[in-house]
Amino acid sequence: MGVKKIGKQTVRLSEGVRILAAASTVSKKEGEGPLGKYFDKIVEDSTFGEKSWELAESRFIRENMELVVQKAGLKMNDMDYLLCGDLLNQCTASTFGIMDFQIPFFGLYGACSTMGESMCLGAMLIDGGFANHTLVGASSHFCGAEKQFRAPLSLGNQRPPSATWTVTGDGAVVLGKKGNFPCITEITTGKIMDMGVTDANNMGAAMAPAAVDVLINNFQDTGRKPQDYDVIATGDLGEIGRGLVVDLMKKEGFTMDGRFTDCGIEIFDKNTQDTHSGGSGCACSAVTFCAHFYPRLMSGEIGSMLFIPTGALLSTTSSQQGQNIPGIAHGVVIEGCGEKEDK
Amino acid sequence: MDTSKRAKQEYDQMVKKASPNSPIFTNCLKAFFSGGLICGFGQLLLDYFSKTNSQEDAALLVSVTLIAISAILTGFGLYEKLGKHCGAGTIIPITGFANSVVSPAIEFKKEGLIFGTGAKMFILAGPVIVYGTFTSMIVGLIYYFVGR
Amino acid sequence: MVSFLKAFLVGGLLCVIGQILIDKTKLTSGRILVIYVCLGCILGGFGIYQPLKDFAGAGATVPLTGFGYRLADGVMKEVDSSGVLGIFTGGMKAAAGGVTAAVVFAFLVALVANPKEK
Numbered sequence: 001m002g003v004k005k006i007g008k009q010t011v012r013l014s015e016g017v018r019i020l021a022a023a024s025t026v027s028k029k030e031g032e033g034p035l036g037k038y039f040d041k042i043v044e045d046s047t048f049g050e051k052s053w054e055l056a057e058s059r060f061i062r063e064n065m066e067l068v069v070q071k072a073g074l075k076m077n078d079m080d081y082l083l084c085g086d087l088l089n090q091c092t093a094s095t096f097g098i099m100d101f102q103i104p105f106f107g108l109y110g111a112c113s114t115m116g117e118s119m120c121l122g123a124m125l126i127d128g129g130f131a132n133h134t135l136v137g138a139s140s141h142f143c144g145a146e147k148q149f150r151a152p153l154s155l156g157n158q159r160p161p162s163a164t165w166t167v168t169g170d171g172a173v174v175l176g177k178k179g180n181f182p183c184i185t186e187i188t189t190g191k192i193m194d195m196g197v198t199d200a201n202n203m204g205a206a207m208a209p210a211a212v213d214v215l216i217n218n219f220q221d222t223g224r225k226p227q228d229y230d231v232i233a234t235g236d237l238g239e240i241g242r243g244l245v246v247d248l249m250k251k252e253g254f255t256m257d258g259r260f261t262d263c264g265i266e267i268f269d270k271n272t273q274d275t276h277s278g279g280s281g282c283a284c285s286a287v288t289f290c291a292h293f294y295p296r297l298m299s300g301e302i303g304s305m306l307f308i309p310t311g312a313l314l315s316t317t318s319s320q321q322g323q324n325i326p327g328i329a330h331g332v333v334i335e336g337c338g339e340k341e342d343k
Numbered sequence: 344m345d346t347s348k349r350a351k352q353e354y355d356q357m358v359k360k361a362s363p364n365s366p367i368f369t370n371c372l373k374a375f376f377s378g379g380l381i382c383g384f385g386q387l388l389l390d391y392f393s394k395t396n397s398q399e400d401a402a403l404l405v406s407v408t409l410i411a412i413s414a415i416l417t418g419f420g421l422y423e424k425l426g427k428h429c430g431a432g433t434i435i436p437i438t439g440f441a442n443s444v445v446s447p448a449i450e451f452k453k454e455g456l457i458f459g460t461g462a463k464m465f466i467l468a469g470p471v472i473v474y475g476t477f478t479s480m481i482v483g484l485i486y487y488f489v490g491r
Numbered sequence: 492m493v494s495f496l497k498a499f500l501v502g503g504l505l506c507v508i509g510q511i512l513i514d515k516t517k518l519t520s521g522r523i524l525v526i527y528v529c530l531g532c533i534l535g536g537f538g539i540y541q542p543l544k545d546f547a548g549a550g551a552t553v554p555l556t557g558f559g560y561r562l563a564d565g566v567m568k569e570v571d572s573s574g575v576l577g578i579f580t581g582g583m584k585a586a587a588g589g590v591t592a593a594v595v596f597a598f599l600v601a602l603v604a605n606p607k608e609k
Contacts, residue, residue, distance in 0.1 A: 046608050052453040053606070143608055152450035153606050154417050155467070156426015156433050156442050157520045158370075158513070161363040193344065196351040197358065199517065205358040213344045243361050248354075252344070365514040374510035375503040378554070382502020383495045385549030390494060402552055402561075407592040409553065414596035418604035431509030434520045435527060435554045436502065437589065443524065444593045448601035460601045464594065467521045471555070472590065475528040475562050479582030482536035483566035487578055490536075490567065 007221025017123040018181040022290035023068035026169030038291035053144035061097030064170040072174040080131035111311030114138035115286035116330030137172025140281030164280035171286025182297035188331035204241025210327030235285035235309035236264040238278030263288035285309035377432030413438035443467035501550030531559025
């Protein structure tokens with residue numbers, strides 16, 4: 001067992017890694033949602049002036065990454081590593097989005113949990129002494145995801161009530177060593193969980209067990225309970241998935257109260273925006289963290305939070321071959337600016 | 344977390360309980376009226392075309408007209424707006440079949456006219472043609488040997 | 492007017508059956524279309540669809556079961572007129588008009604239209 005490892009799935013970073021800046025760029029629908037005024041940039045046209053949805057996503061990534069580095073008061077060349085991913089086949093949105101930066105790059109695929117995965121690994125790189133600054137993020141595009149995973153946009157079909165709506169945009173943060181910024185202190189890496197869900201229109205149900213596994217392991221490894229955090233936020237479980245997590249956690253003897261929310265519930269207003277169970281996609285947790293939670297961590301309003309982006313591991317091939325939809329989730333413990341002196 | 348077979352079955356029950364059902368009654372009502380109206384409109388066309396054409400030609404003219412209307416609506420992104428509310432009411436009529444041909448033809452245009460539009464046009468309609476043709480052959484075969 | 496009402500009623504009911512299938516069995520629209528065509532073809536082969544068509548007109552021919560019926564009707568007529576070869580040619584011949592219309596219009600529309608966000 002490594003010296004920084006505490007318990008089965010959790011590591012405690014020796015210094016803590018600071019989140020120097022966070023930026024979010026989204027499309028019109030997200031801008032019309034409850035978090036609309038907090039996003040850094042809202043692009044009215046989701047093609048972003050590009051020829052295809054795929055190129056549009058790349059542009060979301062490129063412009064948002066440039067923005068976050070600028071917000072951190074740094075230059076792109078200061079970044080030692082770039083870690084990000086998306087939902088398109090072979091992560092091509094990321095490839096073409098960040099290619100011009102010419103920075104050492106680890107492409108990631110964690111489905112919609114990618115923001116968690118990139119933050120975890122980016123922080124570990126710094127804490128391990130391999131980097132001074134890392135740039136990490138995740139993106140998704142509603143139209144690109146529909147085209148690849150579901151049906152052509154102009155096909156007249158109905159979305160069932162359990163369906164979620166892929167968020168269009170990119171969220172990215174710059175990680176570093178020093179300064180009075182929100183601090184990543186612990187990381188709970190998730191395992192792949194398969195509880196036999198096959199309905200591709202009920203992703204919340206597919207991912208809820210993975211979130212529960214991370215929660216339980218985080219509590220066991222750190223000796224905490226849900227009430228020790230000010231906020232626990234899962235990635236894109238939506239209303240249905242959140243409810244399932246509460247039920248599953250009750251069985252395990254934990255009470256998940258109002259501190260527990262889900263980025264997919266925060267980002268859209270399900271009554272007026274017709275998003276059914278909530279938001280989803282890599283960008284869902286990424287932009288919600290950057291626009292909604294980061295400023296509150298920064299101001300000290302949130303003392304500590306457990307951020308758990310969740311992902312459903314399926315492809316059209318695995319789905320058509322009748323495989324189950326396993327889930328994955330990664331937990332990131334972040335301390336706000338107010339309480340840092342304790343550590 | 345418990346991942347035994349029993350836990351999976353229990354979870355399956357939990358998921359079923361937690362997931363809201365589609366509002367099947369209102370959906371059916373909408374499907375009935377929208378689908379009925381499309382067919383009724385088809386009947387008006389049929390009556391009109393029957394005046395100057397044989398019955399079979401008139402039926403074909405109805406199909407072609409409806410397909411053309413559906414293709415244009417799909418092109419303007421309007422058919423999916425109807426489909427969102429009407430469900431099967433706009434899937435089952437021949438207009439729905441046309442929509443399933445036109446929508447991938449547009450969506451995959453970016454991958455080129457050959458392997459995009461040309462190939463992907465049939466991702467939904469292909470199976471309909473394959474199984475329709477196959478079934479018709481079986482019907483023909485049976486009819487040839489026993490039907491006549 | 493009576494013919495309109497008959498078409499409305501029968502066509503509407505065929506759609507309701509499809510809606511129940513979608514909501515209860517989680518079948519996707521692509522599968523529903525396949526089921527409807529095959530069903531129409533089989534019912535046509537057994538001579539069951541013909542009376543429905545005589546009663547409802549477009550109410551029976553516009554839904555995709557009507558497309559299946561046309562395949563069955565075509566293949567049987569072709570077998571009558573040209574024997575065993577009709578098994579191969581009848582279905583496609585009957586479907587030719589509809590399929591060609593769908594393909595040609597789809598291509599033309601795809602040339603001018605671009606994918607739109609929902």
